[in-house]
Amino acid sequence: MSTLNRAKIVAAAVDLIEREGADAISMRRIAAELGVGVMSLYNHVPNKSALLDGVAEAVLSGIEFTDDPSAHWTERVRIQARAFRQIAHDYPRSTMVVVSRQLHSTAGMIPAERALATLREAGFKGEEAVRMLRMFIAYIVGSLLREVGVTPTFAPVRPDVPMPDVDPALFPELCAGAPDLAVCDHEAEFEFGLELLVQAMAVRLGERGLTGHERGLET
Amino acid sequence: MSTLNRAKIVAAAVDLIEREGADAISMRRIAAELGVGVMSLYNHVPNKSALLDGVAEAVLSGIEFTDDPSAHWTERVRIQARAFRQIAHDYPRSTMVVVSRQLHSTAGMIPAERALATLREAGFKGEEAVRMLRMFIAYIVGSLLREVGVTPTFAPVRPDVPMPDVDPALFPELCAGAPDLAVCDHEAEFEFGLELLVQAMAVRLGERGLTGHERGLET
DNA sequence: TGACCGTACGTACGGTGTACGTAGACGGGA
DNA sequence: TCCCGTCTACGTACACCGTACGTACGGTCA
Numbered sequence: 056m057s058t059l060n061r062a063k064i065v066a067a068a069v070d071l072i073e074r075e076g077a078d079a080i081s082m083r084r085i086a087a088e089l090g091v092g093v094m095s096l097y098n099h100v101p102n103k104s105a106l107l108d109g110v111a112e113a114v115l116s117g118i119e120f121t122d123d124p125s126a127h128w129t130e131r132v133r134i135q136a137r138a139f140r141q142i143a144h145d146y147p148r149s150t151m152v153v154v155s156r157q158l159h160s161t162a163g164m165i166p167a168e169r170a171l172a173t174l175r176e177a178g179f180k181g182e183e184a185v186r187m188l189r190m191f192i193a194y195i196v197g198s199l200l201r202e203v204g205v206t207p208t209f210a211p212v213r214p215d216v217p218m219p220d221v222d223p224a225l226f227p228e229l230c231a232g233a234p235d236l237a238v239c240d241h242e243a244e245f246e247f248g249l250e251l252l253v254q255a256m257a258v259r260l261g262e263r264g265l266t267g268h269e270r271g272l273e274t
Numbered sequence: 275m276s277t278l279n280r281a282k283i284v285a286a287a288v289d290l291i292e293r294e295g296a297d298a299i300s301m302r303r304i305a306a307e308l309g310v311g312v313m314s315l316y317n318h319v320p321n322k323s324a325l326l327d328g329v330a331e332a333v334l335s336g337i338e339f340t341d342d343p344s345a346h347w348t349e350r351v352r353i354q355a356r357a358f359r360q361i362a363h364d365y366p367r368s369t370m371v372v373v374s375r376q377l378h379s380t381a382g383m384i385p386a387e388r389a390l391a392t393l394r395e396a397g398f399k400g401e402e403a404v405r406m407l408r409m410f411i412a413y414i415v416g417s418l419l420r421e422v423g424v425t426p427t428f429a430p431v432r433p434d435v436p437m438p439d440v441d442p443a444l445f446p447e448l449c450a451g452a453p454d455l456a457v458c459d460h461e462a463e464f465e466f467g468l469e470l471l472v473q474a475m476a477v478r479l480g481e482r483g484l485t486g487h488e489r490g491l492e493t
Numbered sequence: 494t495g496a497c498c499g500t501a502c503g504t505a506c507g508g509t510g511t512a513c514g515t516a517g518a519c520g521g522g523a
Numbered sequence: 524t525c526c527c528g529t530c531t532a533c534g535t536a537c538a539c540c541g542t543a544c545g546t547a548c549g550g551t552c553a
Contacts, residue, residue: 059500081540092502094542099500103541154419157426164445167428171447185454189420189427190413190467196425197412200373206415207376208408209386226383228390235404248409255474278531300509311533313511318531322510496553502546509540518531523524 059091061099065109072110072149082106111153112162114146120169128177129253132191135170136249139195143202143241150203154196167192178260187256194248202241209236278310280318284328291329291368301325330372331381333365339388347396348472351410354389355468358414362421362460369422373415386411397479406475413467421460428455 067088071080082103086093100106118138122131143150158164170191174184200206209229223230286307290299301322305312319325337357341350362369377383389410393403419425428448442449 082542083540094503094544095501097542155424161444163426164428164440164448167426168445168447171451175447175450181451182454185451186463186466189458189463190470192425193416193420193467194409194413195416196419197414197416200415201408201412204376205374206411207382207386209383221383225380226387228387228394229383232390232400232404235401239408244405244408247405248412251409251474251478252470254477255470258473258477259470301511302509313513313534314532316511494553497551499548499550501548504543504545506543507541510538512535512537514533514535516531516533519529521527523526 059089059095059099061109063089064096064099064106065113068106068110069113069146069149072152073146076148077152107152108156108158108160110149111156111158112160114142114149114153115158115162115166117145118142118166120166122169122173124176128173129257131173132170132177132253132256133249135166135173136191136195136245139166140199140202140245143199147203150199151205154199177256179256183259191252194252198241198245198248201239202245208239278308278314278318280328282308283315283318283325284332287325287329288332288365288368291371292365295367296371326371327375327377327379329368330375330377331379333361333368333372334377334381334385336364337361337385339385341388341392343395347392348476350392351389351396351472351475352468354385354392355410355414355464358385359418359421359464362418366422369418370424373418396475398475402478410471413471417460417464417467420458421464427458 064085067085068080071085071088082096083093085106086096096106100109118141120135120138122135124131126134142153146153167188170188171184174187179187197206201208221229221233229236283304286304287299290304290307301315302312304325305315315325319328337360339354339357341354343350345353361372365372386407389407390403393406398406416425420427440448440452448455
């Protein structure tokens, strides 16, 4: 309350985004929220873009990566993916800000560092580990954007538009699948793809000589 | 040149986005591009949001879905995924607009219709087909956002920031993988994940006891 | 005391989307 | 021919945006 600082500004921004949406934030709005003049913000933040970087860092710092090195690598991958998805639950309206900003800061790179470590320990090396990492990031980012309503679901993402009435002649498959398309359990969807990816990774490892079904522990 | 219409406005918007980036577009800028008053645009487009919907539709209409029903389903999936990725090549700076707008129009739903048809013919039914569709969309969206520089690559996405110097003590894995992280062949990355997903889908089908010839191809 | 410096703040500029009112072109009865 | 309704183009105006700039105040040290 007494003096302004960067942390307070960022916290106010996150709070405002979660309350009123990412479109609602402006330097004036944040300043008003803090009961402070607009230009006072610029003593602690160089510009709006940097403030949004701060928002992304704050959200990323909030996720808990409880990595258990003794667990099987498949479970470690699942846990890390779920930890990242937690963002969409805890900060749904900030999610777009988080994923659309490439951070060169510690908070921004820790998830990648952890993921890469896990992939290496699982047995992926060099270029293949990086490819696995990038594929996972792509899947998770895409899933999060669906979950927070940026990307289409073909389900009533939010109750603003009820449901597009599709022409059965033009879209027979979409109509046939309408009952399944009308619902979107985000956790179940995420877990489905996650499991598919983990299995695919296990197969990829198994091709190299490990047993296929029961991936042996290589402790 | 003679009279204004929606198609011309949308075309000008796409053109402007590709030339100067999505941040550069504004109603005034588009009007100036067309040599027309700002408010004249509103005779043909209700608001800016609808115009962006038009941009997304125009880009989506531009992709060619050459579906060959006689091909193996794995190949059909690959072809459709690549057709969608073509957006990032043909309209890189419009890509974010395309994927962040959920369209209830024909152009917006055709890709999903085709994909769902392919998945059904491959043998996925009901809820599982929808889950496969959504997982594929998530992966493709995530890949496209990486490709157009929205989402982090950990490679020099564009030569504005040279390369973040990472602390080897904090990020040993990122440093160890720096040579592999420094490059990002978007086509290769996309194909890697695509192949993994297709194989995972084939395994999922195979687990159900389908005949061997449907088990999919290998790399 | 004076110099210095960081913080808070007001004002101002050029930009944004768009509501509203106006003016002209066009076409169809009377 | 005149009149009238409809459609299109356009200018103006409003509220808002990010932020460059100048100023005023409080504390710290010479």
